[in-house]
Amino acid sequence: MNSRISIVKCNSYAPDIIEEKLRKAINLIGGIEKFIKPQSKVLLKPNLLMAIEPESAVDTHPEVVRGVIKILKEINCKIFVGDGPSAWGGEMENVDEVYRRSGIRQVCEEEGVELVKFENNRWRRRLLLTTWLDHCEYVVNLPKFKTHDFTILTAAIKNLFGLVAARYKMQLHKEYFKPQDFSRVLVDIYEEVRPALTIVDAIVAMEGDGPATSGKPRKLNLLLAGSDGVAIDSVLALIMGLRPKDILTNKLAAARGLGIADIEHINILGEKLEEIIPDRPFQLPAISMIRKIPLPLVNLAKKFIKYYPLIIDNNCLRCGSCIKACPKQAISMEFLSEYNSRIKFDYQKCISCFCCQEACPHSAIKVKKSLLAKIVGL
Numbered sequence: 001m002n003s004r005i006s007i008v009k010c011n012s013y014a015p016d017i018i019e020e021k022l023r024k025a026i027n028l029i030g031g032i033e034k035f036i037k038p039q040s041k042v043l044l045k046p047n048l049l050m051a052i053e054p055e056s057a058v059d060t061h062p063e064v065v066r067g068v069i070k071i072l073k074e075i076n077c078k079i080f081v082g083d084g085p086s087a088w089g090g091e092m093e094n095v096d097e098v099y100r101r102s103g104i105r106q107v108c109e110e111e112g113v114e115l116v117k118f119e120n121n122r123w124r125r126r127l128l129l130t131t132w133l134d135h136c137e138y139v140v141n142l143p144k145f146k147t148h149d150f151t152i153l154t155a156a157i158k159n160l161f162g163l164v165a166a167r168y169k170m171q172l173h174k175e176y177f178k179p180q181d182f183s184r185v186l187v188d189i190y191e192e193v194r195p196a197l198t199i200v201d202a203i204v205a206m207e208g209d210g211p212a213t214s215g216k217p218r219k220l221n222l223l224l225a226g227s228d229g230v231a232i233d234s235v236l237a238l239i240m241g242l243r244p245k246d247i248l249t250n251k252l253a254a255a256r257g258l259g260i261a262d263i264e265h266i267n268i269l270g271e272k273l274e275e276i277i278p279d280r281p282f283q284l285p286a287i288s289m290i291r292k293i294p295l296p297l298v299n300l301a302k303k304f305i306k307y308y309p310l311i312i313d314n315n316c317l318r319c320g321s322c323i324k325a326c327p328k329q330a331i332s333m334e335f336l337s338e339y340n341s342r343i344k345f346d347y348q349k350c351i352s353c354f355c356c357q358e359a360c361p362h363s364a365i366k367v368k369k370s371l372l373a374k375i376v377g378l
Helices: 015-028 062-073 095-102 104-111 158-163 166-175 179-193 229-239 248-255 286-292 295-301 321-325 355-359 371-375
Strands: 003-009 041-046 078-082 114-116 121-124 127-130 138-142 144-148 152-154 197-208 215-226 266-270 307-311 331-335 341-345 365-369
Touching: 003 015, 003 229, 015 062, 015 197, 015 215, 015 266, 041 062, 041 158, 062 078, 062 104, 062 138, 062 197, 095 104, 104 114, 127 179, 138 158, 144 215, 152 158, 152 229, 158 179, 166 179, 179 248, 197 229, 215 229, 229 248, 229 266, 286 365, 307 341, 321 331, 321 355, 355 365
Parallel strands: 003 266, 041 078, 041 138, 078 114, 138 197, 144 197
Antiparallel strands: 003 215, 121 127, 144 152, 197 215, 307 365, 331 341
């Protein structure tokens, strides 16, 4: 059976334009009532990674959230908006500040909907997830289309990691630090949550060393919508210049029957895929190149082809975000004098999860390559 997703061009975050284009994207796949029952309770889950302004392209744009709110209001839904921003060192980022600087708080106040915090959680199988999943009948997933230094792509499936309890996120990073294992956890979350509808903010996406301040905004002028998150992420992979199953979450989710990763079985409505593939190649995360090496060669050379986080001293403000973010306590502050300090990595402990880069608000952490990785051009 084929999956249906829509792709609609949208070149502005102006509220009236966004609402019109969101309406078109949803109507192309059957209309809002095909996915959400009128008068139901709905949780909107944007991607709110950190406290930063919308133009950074780090968080889902607030006007996309507003547009979806307006459409759901028309069928008399009780709407809740929330996310669990990144948790570093067992401490969740200041949620109030994330909501304020991202613009989400203002939108919720103006639209009269409840902005919630994921303070209570319960075990669902082996996952500690927010109890708002119990309170609401539907989840509408509102990811930002971004590259990710660990998973290559963050969108429909990866965005749901924000539903995990704050104190448990670090534990998952610590226990499942290999890409294959962590991707399996992400697919477990997707299987448990099963969003009724996913709408991707790809108007201004992110390329390079995403998903935070080390990435680069990339204007794509697109919105995508559908109920199959695997199909959506598969199309996004193609836009990035990858095969759908180059993204481990797509490969694993498709193998479980959670969605379609074969483009031959995805019906794309609206824009034609071949017409929206960028002319300029999508800049991938630095460490993603190793995923393109055949596995036997990776196993042979994995001791020598490595990637590590590296501090850019001119950008670093010594805020300590990276220290809190590290699940292996591999980062410390070294005091050189009373007035001089620097960030220091213990590479013997480092597992190259790049949580530090994701947490850094100042684009001060880049990727350091081993000598062999440089020699072979990775």
